[in-house]
Amino acid sequence: MTTPTHTPEWEVYFCDINERPACISVDLAYEHMAPIPEKDRAFELVVALQQPDADGFPEDEAEWEQLEAIEEALVEALQNSLQAAFVGKLLHDGKRSFYFYSAQEALPEVIATNVMQQFPAYTFATNNLHDPDWGLYLDFLFPEPADMQSIRNSRILRMMEEQGDEHHIPRPVSHFISFATEANRADFKRAAEAAGYTLVQEGKNQNESDVPYSLVVAKVLPVTEEEIHTITVELWQMAEEFEGVYGGWQAQVVREND
Numbered sequence: 509m510t511t512p513t514h515t516p517e518w519e520v521y522f523c524d525i526n527e528r529p530a531c532i533s534v535d536l537a538y539e540h541m542a543p544i545p546e547k548d549r550a551f552e553l554v555v556a557l558q559q560p561d562a563d564g565f566p567e568d569e570a571e572w573e574q575l576e577a578i579e580e581a582l583v584e585a586l587q588n589s590l591q592a593a594f595v596g597k598l599l600h601d602g603k604r605s606f607y608f609y610s611a612q613e614a615l616p617e618v619i620a621t622n623v624m625q626q627f628p629a630y631t632f633a634t635n636n637l638h639d640p641d642w643g644l645y646l647d648f649l650f651p652e653p654a655d656m657q658s659i660r661n662s663r664i665l666r667m668m669e670e671q672g673d674e675h676h677i678p679r680p681v682s683h684f685i686s687f688a689t690e691a692n693r694a695d696f697k698r699a700a701e702a703a704g705y706t707l708v709q710e711g712k713n714q715n716e717s718d719v720p721y722s723l724v725v726a727k728v729l730p731v732t733e734e735e736i737h738t739i740t741v742e743l744w745q746m747a748e749e750f751e752g753v754y755g756g757w758q759a760q761v762v763r764e765n766d
Contacts, residue, residue: 514541514593519662521655529563530600534649536659538595543642547593547609550639551616553582555624555632560602574627575604581623582606589619596649607644654744660756661736668731673761675732681739682708682726684755685747686719693721696750700725703746719753731759 517537523530538544555578559567566572579597583606586592592610599605610616617634624632637644651659665675683705687693697707705725713722729735740757747754 519659521651521659523655525600528601530598531565532596532598532649534596534651535594538593538645539650542645543640544593544609546611548638548640549610549613550637550644551608551610552605552635553620553632554603554605555630557602557604558629564601565599578627579606581626582620585619585623586610586616590615592616595645607649609642654741657740657744658737661740662733665731665733665736668761671761672763674764676730677762678728678730679759679762680726680728681731681757681759682724683743683757685723685743685752686713686716686755687721687723687750687752688719690721692750692752693723696746696752697723699746
């Protein structure tokens with residue numbers, strides 16, 4: 509079986525795990541490749557931080573640099589020796605964890621142990637499990653829908669910034685929502701108007717058989733990252749309340765001298 513060509517697509521998102529903040533970095537490109545039958549074993553290396561802050565993240569820049577050095581050495585060794593797939597990493601509760609898939613059971617631990625000899629100040633642990641369905645990647649590392657929306661928000665904001673956008677300048681921001689029934693759409697529209705949104709358009713999308721009734725609402729606001737994340741989560745939750753699907757947002761690029 510031929511494995512599809514892999515082009516890395518790394519993204520970062522934040523969440524809570526066991527009521528503690530966590531930062532997950534994941535290669536989204538593996539979503540459409542997983543599971544890879546010939547890489548059915550998951551390997552985890554967990555490194556204990558030396559100086560975590562109150563949130564369990566590195567306290568100073570020097571430790572960030574050390575963790576990056578560990579990552580570079582580990583990825584190089586596992587990829588060169590085993591053609592392992594580096595799928596993600598987790599920062600949580602004073603630990604940095606790295607995740608790989610390969611065909612080997614024992615060798616990843618041997619290789620990782622050799623790598624960690626270059627970093628004697630750090631303690632570590634390893635885990636290896638048979639995971640033919642790639643549950644560790646798809647069910648644990650991969651973003652939930654709301655987290656994926658936050659990732660999309662950040663991508664759009666980066667593209668707008670590259671075009672010279674001044675995020676702090678308010679402008680109309682349009683949001684797209686679809687529903688299974690006209691009644692649900694009408695209920696959502698009333699709730700959105702009560703929350704300060706204005707109706708831009710409503711129609712029917714023939715290409716979406718499950719949620720054919722579309723709606724576009726807008727509100728004038730800045731497109732700072734905090735503002736956009738807050739507003740999209742609000743509309744996501746509101747759409748779910750009325751059995752709708754939030755489809756994203758768009759806004760014009762606004763430059764300082766426009």
